[in-house]
Amino acid sequence: xxxxxxxxxxxxxxxxxxxxxxxxxxxxxxxxxxxxxxxxxxxxxxxxxxxxxxxxxxxxxxxxxxxxxxxxxxxxxxxxxxxxxxxxxxxxxxxxxxxxxxxxxxxxxxxxxxxxxxxxxxxxxxxxxxxxxxxxxxxxxxxxxxxxxxxxxxxxxxxxxxxxxxxxxxxxxxxxxxxxxxxxxxxxxxxxxxxxxxxxxxxxxxxxxxxxxxxxxx
Numbered sequence: 001x002x003x004x005x006x007x008x009x010x011x012x013x014x015x016x017x018x019x020x021x022x023x024x025x026x027x028x029x030x031x032x033x034x035x036x037x038x039x040x041x042x043x044x045x046x047x048x049x050x051x052x053x054x055x056x057x058x059x060x061x062x063x064x065x066x067x068x069x070x071x072x073x074x075x076x077x078x079x080x081x082x083x084x085x086x087x088x089x090x091x092x093x094x095x096x097x098x099x100x101x102x103x104x105x106x107x108x109x110x111x112x113x114x115x116x117x118x119x120x121x122x123x124x125x126x127x128x129x130x131x132x133x134x135x136x137x138x139x140x141x142x143x144x145x146x147x148x149x150x151x152x153x154x155x156x157x158x159x160x161x162x163x164x165x166x167x168x169x170x171x172x173x174x175x176x177x178x179x180x181x182x183x184x185x186x187x188x189x190x191x192x193x194x195x196x197x198x199x200x201x202x203x204x205x206x207x208x209x210x211x212x213x214x215x216x217x218x
Contacts, residue, residue, distance in 0.1 A: 004059040030068040048174035052147040123181030125167035136217040147175035150213040159189040183211040
């Protein structure tokens with residue numbers, strides 16, 4: 001969907017703040033939020049549903065929240081939407097009595113779960129690919145309501161198929177609970193084709209795009 005989250009190629013938001021140091025977490029609560037997210041507490045919530053939830057944030061919050069604050073607010077919304085939490089529990093700030101809760105996972109258990117949790121998003125689609133590496137392709141000029149992985153700055157542009165990755169689950173459908181397979185391509189764009197003559201002509205941008213986002217380029 002189009003919203004404040006889609007900042008690629010937009011101007012007027014100032015420089016990107018780069019904090020000194022290489023620590024992955026600025027505060028201890030951020031480390032805990034990462035652990036909660038990776039522990040599988042939000043059962044049934046897919047990565048596309050998670051991303052769509054972030055896109056639904058109020059623009060003011062999206063622009064002002066720290067990275068893991070967005071995660072925290074999003075998981076709260078998703079857990080209520082998923083039935084894991086009730087709103088009265090959120091308001092009270094504590095869990096209600098719905099049976100014995102599952103025992104908390106320790107750090108080692110969370111890390112082990114993630115090491116073993118590699119997921120393939122390859123999905124059969126039953127159709128032949130419409131494009132091959134080397135083909136010139138255009139992108140659709142408009143998005144649609146809901147989740148979409150074609151950024152605004154790459155719409156209505158022309159590029160070259162660099163690779164075909166087979167059929168994979170379409171994020172647009174996964175965000176609303178449907179599993180639909182479609183051919184996935186890496187498409188290379190010249191920076192000047194995306195952002196005009198002010199961009200460096202030696203630079204390229206590659207995007208992984210599903211077939212529904214592409215049209216033949218004459």
